[in-house]
Amino acid sequence: MKSLDTILTAYGAAWHERDPQKRMAYLETCWAEDGRYVDPNGDVAGRDGLAAYMDAFHEQAKGAKIIVTSQPNPHHEVAHFTWAMVAVGGIPLLKGHDFATLDQDGRIVQLVGFLGDPEPLDKRKGLLNWFKH
Numbered sequence: 001m002k003s004l005d006t007i008l009t010a011y012g013a014a015w016h017e018r019d020p021q022k023r024m025a026y027l028e029t030c031w032a033e034d035g036r037y038v039d040p041n042g043d044v045a046g047r048d049g050l051a052a053y054m055d056a057f058h059e060q061a062k063g064a065k066i067i068v069t070s071q072p073n074p075h076h077e078v079a080h081f082t083w084a085m086v087a088v089g090g091i092p093l094l095k096g097h098d099f100a101t102l103d104q105d106g107r108i109v110q111l112v113g114f115l116g117d118p119e120p121l122d123k124r125k126g127l128l129n130w131f132k133h
Helices: 004-018 021-032 046-060 125-130
Strands: 031-039 041-047 064-069 073-075 078-086 092-102 110-116
Touching: 004 021, 004 046, 004 064, 004 078, 021 031, 021 046, 031 046, 041 046
Parallel strands: 031 110
Antiparallel strands: 031 041, 064 078, 073 078, 078 092, 092 110
């Protein structure tokens, strides 16, 4: 079983890689053969589906990069980590959160991505106020 750090390093490298064969090598390290990727812009299955999704990202967002920005926060067979999309020159464009489910080999079998941060609770409806009732 590969370490979670190895998995996320390969996943991040796959987003950076433009060469299809090198990208597939990274995906073979980190992504289950039938793994599912879901975010607000798409829902793809398998390594080939994710590689095509990454190609489309590079076509639409010329020069932009996706970078992993946090250590993973794992428990059981799941992990949460954050990422950012940056433009040429490192200009921040977007940040987000990914939630990954891992298979027995440690590869990602499902990843659900969210763009941005959730909106904070209104102070009147906050969680602490809820506990007071």
